[in-house]
Amino acid sequence: xxxxxxxxxxxxxxxxxxxxxxxxxxxxxxxxxxxxxxxxxxxxxxxxxxxxxxxxxxxxxxxxxxxxxxxxxxxxxxxxxxxxxxxxxxxxxxxxxxxxxxxxxxxxxxxxxxxxxxxxxxxxxxxxxxxxxxxxxxxxxxxxxxxxxxxxxxxxxxxxxxxxxxxxxxxxxxxxxxxxxxxxxxxxxxxxxxxxxxxxxxxxxxxxxxxxxxxxxxxxxxxxxx
Numbered sequence: 001x002x003x004x005x006x007x008x009x010x011x012x013x014x015x016x017x018x019x020x021x022x023x024x025x026x027x028x029x030x031x032x033x034x035x036x037x038x039x040x041x042x043x044x045x046x047x048x049x050x051x052x053x054x055x056x057x058x059x060x061x062x063x064x065x066x067x068x069x070x071x072x073x074x075x076x077x078x079x080x081x082x083x084x085x086x087x088x089x090x091x092x093x094x095x096x097x098x099x100x101x102x103x104x105x106x107x108x109x110x111x112x113x114x115x116x117x118x119x120x121x122x123x124x125x126x127x128x129x130x131x132x133x134x135x136x137x138x139x140x141x142x143x144x145x146x147x148x149x150x151x152x153x154x155x156x157x158x159x160x161x162x163x164x165x166x167x168x169x170x171x172x173x174x175x176x177x178x179x180x181x182x183x184x185x186x187x188x189x190x191x192x193x194x195x196x197x198x199x200x201x202x203x204x205x206x207x208x209x210x211x212x213x214x215x216x217x218x219x220x221x222x223x224x225x226x
Contacts, residue, residue: 046058048063049066058186089113144184175220186203188201198219
């Protein structure tokens with residue numbers, strides 16, 4: 001459902017929250033949601049056991065990707081590439097919707113944005129290992145985001161949208177828009193991908209809306225200084 005509130009519009013469907021400002025040359029967006037593709041990047045670390053700060057709270061795994069030649073720098077570049085692809089896909093869909101107002105928009109999908117193994121640009125032997133891991137992950141993805149409904153329920157009940165939107169306005173001049181990718185991980189982590197994206201981890205621990213509010217603002221502040 002859409003509604004106006006101080007030039008702000010909100011959409012919260014199936015765990016996806018989008019807030020944006022109208023009446024400007026371009027909309028300033030805040031978007032938060034669980035993202036399978038980004039979460040997969042974290043999951044493969046947990047399966048292999050490679051620890052890359054700040055994702056270094058998991059135990060050792062099967063080491064398959066390390067044996068195939070997985071390097072920290074390649075994984076970091078892949079994660080950034082995956083996030084950039086999500087941004088490109090979102091831009092395409094928004095532009096498509098904007099040019100097809102009142103009509104049925106035909107979505108255009110970037111294949112690599114929805115297929116993380118294909119987007120791997122590093123060692124070929126690692127890429128070969130990622131394809132079966134992706135198939136395995138897709139069967140587990142719903143379990144990985146089991147906290148999502150609880151987060152959405154508490155977020156609505158607390159009226160946190162308006163407060164967060166108000167507090168984020170001080171960063172509008174420094175951050176083009178803000179996208180928060182929610183992923184599963186045992187430790188609470190904020191990971192920056194400038195200029196406008198951050199990865200925030202959640203897990204099965206009780207969701208604390210005040211703490212989450214603080215983490216989002218801290219991410220916005222760090223991006224504004226990046």
